[in-house]
Amino acid sequence: MRNRFIDLLAILAMVLAFSAVTFAQTYGTKGYSPGAWKPEELPKDLSKPKPYNSHDLAGVWSSPTKAGYFERHALNDKWLDIKDKSIPDQMRSQTYPPPMTEWAKAKFEATKPSYGPRSVPPGLGNDDVSTCDPMGYPRDLYEANLRPFEIVQASDRVLIHMQYHDIWRTIWTDGRGLPKDADLAWMGYSVGKWDGDTFVIMSTGYDDRTWLDHFGNPHSDQMVLVERWRHPDADTLTLDMTITDPKAYTAPWVGETVTFVRAKAAIFEELCVPSEEEHFNDKIRDAAVGTAKP
Amino acid sequence: MKFKSAACLALILAFALAGVPLLAHHGTGVAYDTEKTVTLKGTVTEWIWANPHCGILFDVTDDKGNVEHWGAELGNPHALSMSGLSKDILKPGDKITISGHLAKSGAPRIVLREFTTADGRTLPEKGHKGNGALLTDEPGQ
Numbered sequence: 001m002r003n004r005f006i007d008l009l010a011i012l013a014m015v016l017a018f019s020a021v022t023f024a025q026t027y028g029t030k031g032y033s034p035g036a037w038k039p040e041e042l043p044k045d046l047s048k049p050k051p052y053n054s055h056d057l058a059g060v061w062s063s064p065t066k067a068g069y070f071e072r073h074a075l076n077d078k079w080l081d082i083k084d085k086s087i088p089d090q091m092r093s094q095t096y097p098p099p100m101t102e103w104a105k106a107k108f109e110a111t112k113p114s115y116g117p118r119s120v121p122p123g124l125g126n127d128d129v130s131t132c133d134p135m136g137y138p139r140d141l142y143e144a145n146l147r148p149f150e151i152v153q154a155s156d157r158v159l160i161h162m163q164y165h166d167i168w169r170t171i172w173t174d175g176r177g178l179p180k181d182a183d184l185a186w187m188g189y190s191v192g193k194w195d196g197d198t199f200v201i202m203s204t205g206y207d208d209r210t211w212l213d214h215f216g217n218p219h220s221d222q223m224v225l226v227e228r229w230r231h232p233d234a235d236t237l238t239l240d241m242t243i244t245d246p247k248a249y250t251a252p253w254v255g256e257t258v259t260f261v262r263a264k265a266a267i268f269e270e271l272c273v274p275s276e277e278e279h280f281n282d283k284i285r286d287a288a289v290g291t292a293k294p
Numbered sequence: 295m296k297f298k299s300a301a302c303l304a305l306i307l308a309f310a311l312a313g314v315p316l317l318a319h320h321g322t323g324v325a326y327d328t329e330k331t332v333t334l335k336g337t338v339t340e341w342i343w344a345n346p347h348c349g350i351l352f353d354v355t356d357d358k359g360n361v362e363h364w365g366a367e368l369g370n371p372h373a374l375s376m377s378g379l380s381k382d383i384l385k386p387g388d389k390i391t392i393s394g395h396l397a398k399s400g401a402p403r404i405v406l407r408e409f410t411t412a413d414g415r416t417l418p419e420k421g422h423k424g425n426g427a428l429l430t431d432e433p434g435q
Contacts, residue, residue, distance in 0.1 A: 114321030121325035121398075129320070132346075165346075270372050276344035283342065284349040284365045288325055288403035 035269030052234040054197045057158070060267060061237050061260040062148040097217055097253055104218050104248035111216030118216065123281065123289035127214065130281065132165070132272035134186040136210030137203070138225065138241060140167050143214060147270060148263040158192055158199075165272045171201050178204050184221055186210065201227040212243070220247035235262040326367075326395040326405040333393040334404075336364060341384035346370045348379075350409065352390060354402075364402045366394055366409075377418030388412060 050056075100108060112118075112125040122130045129135055135143055140162050147163040156174040161167070171192040179189050188206040192199055203225040212219050223245040230238045241255040286292035322328065336352035348368035355361050368374060371381075384390070389412040394404030410416045 114324065119321060119324045122321040123325070125321070268372055270370065271345050273345045276342075277346060280342055280344055280347045280349055283340070283351060284347070284367045284403060285321075285325070287365055288367070288397040288401050289399050290401060 036266065049234060054231050055194060055199075056153065057151045057199065057229065057231055057237065058153050060148045060150045060263040060265060062263040062265075064259055064261045098249045098251035100218075101246075101248055101250060103220070107218040107248075108216055111211060111218070113211075113214055113216040116215040121285070121289045123286040123291045127216075128210065129214065129272075130277070130285070132274040132277050134207075134210060135165070136186050136206060137169060137188060138227075139211060139213055140165070140169070140187075148265060148267060150267050161267060163267045163270050166270065178202060184208070188225070197230060199229040199231075201225075201229070203227070218248055219243065219245050222247045236260070322367075322395075322405050325397060325399075326403075327398050328395045328405075330396050331393055331407060332396050332404060333391065334364065335389070335391050338384050338388040338390060339363070339386055341381075341386075343371055343381040345372075348374060350384065350390070350392065350406070352392065362402055364404070366392060366404050366406045368406050374418060378415075379417055383417065384411070 111127075112120050113127055114120060114122045114125050114130070129143065141149065141160075143164055149160055149162040152159040152161065156172065158171040158173060160169040160171070162169070167187070169187050169190065171190040173192050176191060178191055182189055182205045184207040185205055186207050188203045190201050190203040192201040194200075204223070206219060206221065206223050206225075208219060208221045208223075210219070211217060223243060226242045226244075228240040232238065237260040239258045239260070241258075243249070243253040243255075245253075282292050334352075334354050336354040338350060338352050340349075340351040342349035342351070348371055350366040350368065352364050352366070353361050354364055368379075371379075390409045392404070392406065392409040394406045397403040408416055408418065
């Protein structure tokens with residue numbers, strides 16, 4: 001009897017575990033969000049797979065699992081133990097930031113995030129996401145909370161369209177190099193080229209007002225971001241990131257390999273509307289901590 | 295034996311997957327006391343159907359006729375639209391029964407668990423929301 005109970009428990013647990021993954025893969029097929037077509041209005045052959053080509057990154061992609069997202073940062077693909085207070089404040093993974101410089105420590109201490117062990121209520125914080133201000137890259141990619149992003153390949157550039165906040169990123173592939181002494185940009189400047197089956201993106205020129213993640217880890221205007229994207233099979237993308245930023249970190253920050261899967265959904269409209277968020281903050285979030293405008 | 299080991303692993307994985315969303319929403323755990331749930335009856339004064347966050351403003355009147363202005367925090371319309379909500383689901387004057395976790399500050403604000411409309415519909419509906427998360431314990435987040 002006891003064995004039967006354990007077996008039943010096991011089956012239930014497996015169903016629960018794998019159903020979460022299934023939810024991610026069927027994302028967006030159940031409701032009718034703004035910007036979405038109803039399934040019955042779509043052509044029947046939309047889901048027909050196209051031939052696999054390792055250099056064709058085009059498509060809609062998302063993170064394969066939902067859990068752990070909120071407690072990870074841009075360079076981490078592992079779940080973190082959110083209850084383990086012994087793990088260092090800012091990051092709890094194999095790839096937590098290398099030691100910060102004094103400049104970066106001061107910048108980090110000034111951040112008031114609403115995620116992680118230093119969380120404060122959003123009404124008391126200073127996270128750009130609370131006011132729909134630009135979050136920059138790479139944070140934009142990971143802030144998506146399983147919302148998909150779409151890659152579009154043109155003859156002279158690759159475009160990455162992130163559903164969350166409707167952000168477009170341009171990676172030039174026309175042979176140009178990175179600009180010198182360019183004005184800083186929220187999304188930086190990016191150029192890409194193929195190295196075998198790896199699409200290598202180099203980026204610089206990032207405005208240092210953004211955070212690297214929602215824990216408040218900083219970067220400077222000297223940050224150089226190298227991304228290595230691979231497309232090992234029809235339904236998988238992998239990404240390796242390295243951040244080199246000597247003004248902020250005493251060593252390069254080498255991330256773990258992050259995996260994305262092909263999403264069976266289209267991109268919806270999911271803007272962050274400043275006037276709407278201001279009204280929400282005023283009436284709800286700021287009011288919840290007593291900082292609403294009189 | 296192998297099956298039992300797999301069972302334990304799957305069980306751990308299942309609870310990890312199911313548990314994380316409880317702490318996931320932006321600042322919820324620090325702004326609201328997720329250990330305390332309150333249920334209120336009120337009248338809607340404003341339905342904020344907005345990007346990226348929705349909210350319900352409502353008045354609660356006590357036995358002596360005193361009116362207190364309350365507010366509830368909800369998630370984004372993209373996710374909520376997959377749980378039976380829409381921009382037309384509420385309007386000023388609607389009677390609702392609403393439950394949620396109280397603001398730690400003591401302000402009359404909650405983060406929503408669920409609400410029931412005058413015609414008996416309880417929302418958000420169970421299922422899954424736009425970001426793929428389960429709607430088991432924290433509907434609308």
